[in-house]
Amino acid sequence: SSDVCSSDLGKRVSVPRILLCDVTNPHPKSPEDTIYPVHFEQVYSGFTTAPRMGERLRFHGYGNTEYYLLSNSIMWGDSCGNGQRCQLHLADGTMAEIAMSVRDIVAAHPKLFLRCHSSHFVNPNYVKSLRRFAVTMMTGAELPIPEKSYTGFKKALNEFFEQKNK
16 A cells, blocks of 8 residues: 655655554453453554655765765755865755865756855755855855855856746
């Protein structure tokens, strides 16, 4: 059996369910029956699987670590290590340092991330607000936007949401 539920992205997702029917005493109640109770309680448990959110991305980290992250778990990234590495800020509050530059990440995934600065990129799904020369993330972190790049970034952010809402 399966149920159809709506995900946060508005898509209908079929989620498998296992139904269990346990008949422990199929006979009518007898006064001598002290083992099996007459009443029963129906117990429902929530779904144990969450709908997939975003693409699965693989990044090579340091110390022979491989990161397999959903694109929607990455909020933003900062350049580090002379621009050769990137520190990813994840939705669960953790960070991952990977061996890839900000420029390369945005070039590899242009439909997922926007570059707001030479040292920063953002996942538009986590942008809370945009004001002159700064973007504020859902966590409250502010990332700079250079004066010459502000108009282009604002246009790219608006186009991202127009495409997403189609």
